[in-house]
Amino acid sequence: MRTTLLTSVQVAGFVAAGYLRLDGVVPQELNDQAVDVLEAGIPKVPYGTPLDVAFPAGSFARRLVEVPEVAGAMHSLVGPGPTVDHHAVHVREPRGGEAQPLHADAIIDTRMDAFDVQLMYYPREVTTDMGGTLVVPGSHLRRTNESDTGRYQNLRGQTRLTCPAGTVMLLHHGIWHGGRRNDSDQRRYMFKIRLNPTVPQVRLWDTTDLADPAVVAELSRRFPWYEQATGRLEIHNRVRLWRAMTADPDFDIDYWTTRVNNRPGRAVA
Amino acid sequence: MKQQVLVLYLATSALDAPVVGWSSYDGTGRTHPTAGDGDEPPYETGVDALRDGWRLFQASQLIPPYPGSEYDTSFLKHEFFFEKLS
Numbered sequence: 001m002r003t004t005l006l007t008s009v010q011v012a013g014f015v016a017a018g019y020l021r022l023d024g025v026v027p028q029e030l031n032d033q034a035v036d037v038l039e040a041g042i043p044k045v046p047y048g049t050p051l052d053v054a055f056p057a058g059s060f061a062r063r064l065v066e067v068p069e070v071a072g073a074m075h076s077l078v079g080p081g082p083t084v085d086h087h088a089v090h091v092r093e094p095r096g097g098e099a100q101p102l103h104a105d106a107i108i109d110t111r112m113d114a115f116d117v118q119l120m121y122y123p124r125e126v127t128t129d130m131g132g133t134l135v136v137p138g139s140h141l142r143r144t145n146e147s148d149t150g151r152y153q154n155l156r157g158q159t160r161l162t163c164p165a166g167t168v169m170l171l172h173h174g175i176w177h178g179g180r181r182n183d184s185d186q187r188r189y190m191f192k193i194r195l196n197p198t199v200p201q202v203r204l205w206d207t208t209d210l211a212d213p214a215v216v217a218e219l220s221r222r223f224p225w226y227e228q229a230t231g232r233l234e235i236h237n238r239v240r241l242w243r244a245m246t247a248d249p250d251f252d253i254d255y256w257t258t259r260v261n262n263r264p265g266r267a268v269a
Numbered sequence: 270m271k272q273q274v275l276v277l278y279l280a281t282s283a284l285d286a287p288v289v290g291w292s293s294y295d296g297t298g299r300t301h302p303t304a305g306d307g308d309e310p311p312y313e314t315g316v317d318a319l320r321d322g323w324r325l326f327q328a329s330q331l332i333p334p335y336p337g338s339e340y341d342t343s344f345l346k347h348e349f350f351f352e353k354l355s
Contacts, residue, residue, distance in 0.1 A: 099304040134305035143343045151276065152345065153292035153304050160305055180305045225289045228280050233342050260340075 004072035005206040011076060012218035015238050015245070018140030018172040020077075025069040026121065026166035033060060034123030038089045038189050045084055048196065054084040061087070061193070064121060070168050076205035077117050077170060078197040085116060085194035092131050092182040100178035101150030102134065105194070108145040109173055112237070113244035114201055116173040119193040125165045130188045131180035132161030133169075138223040140174035141237045149176055157224035202247050210246065220253055232256065270354045271296040275323055277315050279347040282331055284315040290345060297355060315349050323351035 006020070014020045037060040045054040055062035065071060074082065105118065126132040136158050160180060161169070171177070173194075182188050209215070219238050222231050239257045243249055252258045278290035288310040293302045312318045319325065327350040334341070 099306070102304055141342060143341050149344070150304075151292060152278070152290055153302060154307050154310070155278075155290040156288070156308075156310065158305065158308065160308070178304050181303060225278075226280075227278075227289060227346055228286075230342050230346060233340055236340055237342065 004068045005204075006073055006076035008205065008207055008210045009212055009214045009218055011205045011245070012215045012242070014077065014170070014172070015241055016218050016221045017137040017223075018175040019135060019137070020073060020170045021163070022069050022073060022168045022170070024164040024166045025168055026064065026067050026123070028166065030060070030063060030067070031123045031166045034121075034191070035189060038091075038123070038191055042087060042089065042191070045087075047085055048083045051082050051084055051195070054087075061191075064191075065119075065193070067168075070119070073168075073170055074117070074119070074195065077115075077201070078195050079199040079201060079204045081198050082117075082195040083198060085196050087191070087193040090179065090190040090192060092179060092188040094182060094185045094187060097131070097179070097182055099131070099134075099181045101147045102136065102152050102176050102178045103147040103149060104140075104144060104174050104176055106146070106173065108143060110143055112240050114197060116197070117195045118171045118173065118175075119195060120169045120171065121191045121193075122161075122163055122167045122169075123165060123189055123191070124186075126161055126163050126167075126188060127184065128160065128162055129183040130186060131182035131184075132163065132188070133190070134178045134180050135159045135161065135169075135171070136176040136223075136225065138221070138226065138234060139176035140172035141234060141241070142174065142176070144176075152176075155225035201245055203245070207246075216253055236260075271298075273297060273353045273355060275311070275318060275351040275353075277310075277312065277318060277349045277351065278345040279315050279349060282329075282347050284319075284325070284328070284349065286347070287314055288312055318351050323353055325349060325351050 136155050235253055236256045239253055243251050274294040276292040277288050279286040280289050291310045329348045
């Protein structure tokens with residue numbers, strides 16, 4: 001199976017924004033089968049089932065995760081042999097449903113040196129009025145619990161997903177998101193798989209561009225909803241995550257993390 | 270008299286700072302604001318809302334970070350509640 005690993009710049013973009021988009025990467029042949037398969041339902045598996053057990057060879061879900069771009073991105077972020085935490089088919093009925101409150105899935109998850117990835121697959125084109133997933137870029141490192149963020153309706157720079165058929169998004173477990181109200185006449189389908197890593201998430205991607213200045217540029221991105229001061233802490237927290245993912249304890253951006261850990265003659269926190 | 274509530278999240282603790290997030294709730298039932306229903310804020314700053322007749326009734330306190338959690342990020346810090354009665 002051919003894979004297409006992510007570059008360091010792409011992974012840095014994931015660390016900054018908390019998600020990665022792969023537009024239209026799933027072949028139309030699979031997209032054409034998807035709705036019937038999703039309508040019929042994909043068999044549930046116990047939490048933590050190895051991916052290749054959860055999705056037998058030849059099954060629709062297996063073929064989805066073996067799309068080269070999808071497989072490469074998954075390997076780059078969670079590594080080989082991930083387990084399936086759970087999966088679910090989400091359907092938004094035409095002219096139906098209420099917007100979900102802004103939330104992060106599961107419960108508050110404070111891991112700074114490991115993360116789960118949620119794969120979201122959209123088999124059909126999603127237009128603005130179809131209520132594509134609301135995602136808040138750069139929210140994944142905020143320590144909040146599930147829908148406690150439900151008070152927030154709109155944040156500057158939020159993305160209301162529109163995408164071509166066959167798009168896959170890969171999201172960090174902490175990202176703030178929510179399904180939006182479907183104001184169109186079409187059903188909206190999304191298939192979600194939560195993946196747990198089984199190996200340390202260290203340099204799993206194509207690292208040949210690790211020294212590219214674009215890596216630091218990606219990790220330095222500020223999002224329009226960030227408060228002035230807290231936005232600086234976001235950079236600091238990304239540095240901590242990038243250090244863990246690259247096994248480089250000296251990596252820094254604008255000296256933010258080095259400065260506050262400089263305690264000559266003392267133990268480093 | 271019914272209450273309309275506007276919540277603005279600002280870039281700093283100053284009321285004249287730029288709006289970075291917003292929510293609204295309408296006790297009159299005339300509108301039904303919800304998550305992800307707009308990309309442009311209703312006002313550029315908190316003071317702009319005052320100028321348009323919104324009455325401020327609550328502002329977040331400035332609370333020092335908990336010891337050991339100084340670098341953690343969580344909820345938006347600078348939250349201002351406004352109301353109109355109609």
